[in-house]
Amino acid sequence: GAMSVDSITDLSDNTSKLLEALQLSHPHELDARRSLGKKKMLSLNPITWQVPRIVDRCCKHIETHGLQTVGIFRVGSSKKRVQQLREEFDRGLDVFLDEHQSVHDVAALLKEFLRDMPDSLIPRELYAAFLSTASMEGPAQLAALQLLLFLLPPCHSDTLHRLLRFLNEVARHAESSRGPDGQEVPGNKMTVSNLATIFGPNVLQKEKPGEKDVGAMNFEDSTAVILVLQRLIEHYQTLFMVSPEMQRDILRRLFQTDPDVIDYLLRRK
Numbered sequence: 001g002a003m004s005v006d007s008i009t010d011l012s013d014n015t016s017k018l019l020e021a022l023q024l025s026h027p028h029e030l031d032a033r034r035s036l037g038k039k040k041m042l043s044l045n046p047i048t049w050q051v052p053r054i055v056d057r058c059c060k061h062i063e064t065h066g067l068q069t070v071g072i073f074r075v076g077s078s079k080k081r082v083q084q085l086r087e088e089f090d091r092g093l094d095v096f097l098d099e100h101q102s103v104h105d106v107a108a109l110l111k112e113f114l115r116d117m118p119d120s121l122i123p124r125e126l127y128a129a130f131l132s133t134a135s136m137e138g139p140a141q142l143a144a145l146q147l148l149l150f151l152l153p154p155c156h157s158d159t160l161h162r163l164l165r166f167l168n169e170v171a172r173h174a175e176s177s178r179g180p181d182g183q184e185v186p187g188n189k190m191t192v193s194n195l196a197t198i199f200g201p202n203v204l205q206k207e208k209p210g211e212k213d214v215g216a217m218n219f220e221d222s223t224a225v226i227l228v229l230q231r232l233i234e235h236y237q238t239l240f241m242v243s244p245e246m247q248r249d250i251l252r253r254l255f256q257t258d259p260d261v262i263d264y265l266l267r268r269k
Contacts, residue, residue, distance in 0.1 A: 049158055050154055050155035050158045050159070051155075051158050051159050051162045052113070052159060053089070053095075054089045054095075054109070054110075054113055055110065055113065055114075055159055055162060055163065056162060057095065057097050058097070058106050058107075058109055058110040058113075059110070059162060059163070059166040060097075061097040061098075061101065061103070061106045062103060062106060062107060062110075062166070062170070063166065063169060065099055065103055066103035066106070066107070066188075067169065067170060067173040067188060068173060068185060068186055068187075068188060069103045069104075069188055070186060070187075070188055070189055071188070071189060071190075072103060072104070072107055072170065072188050072190055073107045073111065073190060073195070073198050073199075074190075074194075074198070075104050076104065077102065077104040077105045077107065077108035078102065078104075078105055081101075081102065081105045082105050082108045082109050082112065085101075085105065085106075085109050086109060086112065086113075111198070111199070111202060114163075114199070114202040114203060115201075115202045118208075119156075120202075120203065120204065120205035121156055121159060121160050121163070121202075121203045122152070122156070122160065122203055122204050122205075123152070123153070123156065124205060124206065124207075124208075126148060126151060126152075127204060127205070127206050129148055130145070130148055130204060130228050131204070131221060131224045131225065131228060132144075133145050133148070133228060133231075134223070134224035134227045134228050135224075141231065142231070142235055142238070142239065145228070145231060145232065145235075145239055146238075146239045149239055149240065157240075160203070160232075161236065161240050163199075163203070164232055164233055164236035165236060167192075167195045167199065167233045168192075168233050168234070168236060170188065170190050170195060171190060171191055171192045171195055171233065173187060173188050174187050174188055174189060174190050174191045174192075174194075175187040192230050192233050192234055193226070193230060195229075195233060196226045196227070196229040196230035196233060197226050199229060200222075200225040200226045200228070200229040201222075201225060203229060204225045204228065204229065206221070251265075
């Protein structure tokens with residue numbers, strides 16, 4: 001359980017706009033509701049984790065059954081079985097993935113979902129900005145990537161975080177190792193670079209699926225996409241961590257400009 005604040009209808013329009021940026025509903029949805037002329041409550045519940053069920057279940061399945069699978073995401077899958085799984089998720093069924101499902105089928109389903117999202121996981125309006133970080137290095141690059149991640153809608157941010165955590169875990173099992181009994185445990189051969197090569201074009205898309213010239217990415221863009229996703233996989237933990245200093249700075253600014261918001265945020269926390 002956690003305390004949540006559900007009504008901010010008593011606040012001014014400016015404050016409401018500020019809270020829209022801090023809460024878990026997409027601002028565009030809230031604007032549409034307000035345009036109807038009805039006074040609606042905005043939810044500030046902080047415990048909602050907006051990750052599509054298909055993404056979370058695919059990641060969990062591979063984390064449980066596929067981390068030692070050689071060539072995961074590269075070996076072919078059954079198109080018929082992948083399509084069946086996709087249709088079951090599309091119909092809203094409670095799809096249960098267990099050891100009987102092929103790891104390669106589930107891997108293909110995850111790639112398809114990310115590729116075919118109406119708006120790519122990293123929104124297309126941020127495509128150029130993310131790619132521009134490829135020419136940067138070190139702390140400056142990571143700082144720029146973190147600020148760009150702060151611009152993602154909550155559902156995109158949550159889903160990207162889940163995906164990056166998963167890909168980082170897959171990469172940790174790329175090399176062969178020794179088990180407790182000294183027996184060799186085969187690696188999956190999927191390094192961070194390999195994963196970034198496969199997932200980069202699905203996560204960072206310049207054009208919508210099916211649009212003209214989609215996939216006709218030039219070499220420079222392709223290289224930049226891979227490099228950016230590689231950095232996101234390698235540093236996802238720190239990139240999604242807001243420093244105490246930044247939190248304090250934001251609270252100080254809010255106290256000066258919107259003191260009423262502080263009470264809501266503290267209760268939300």
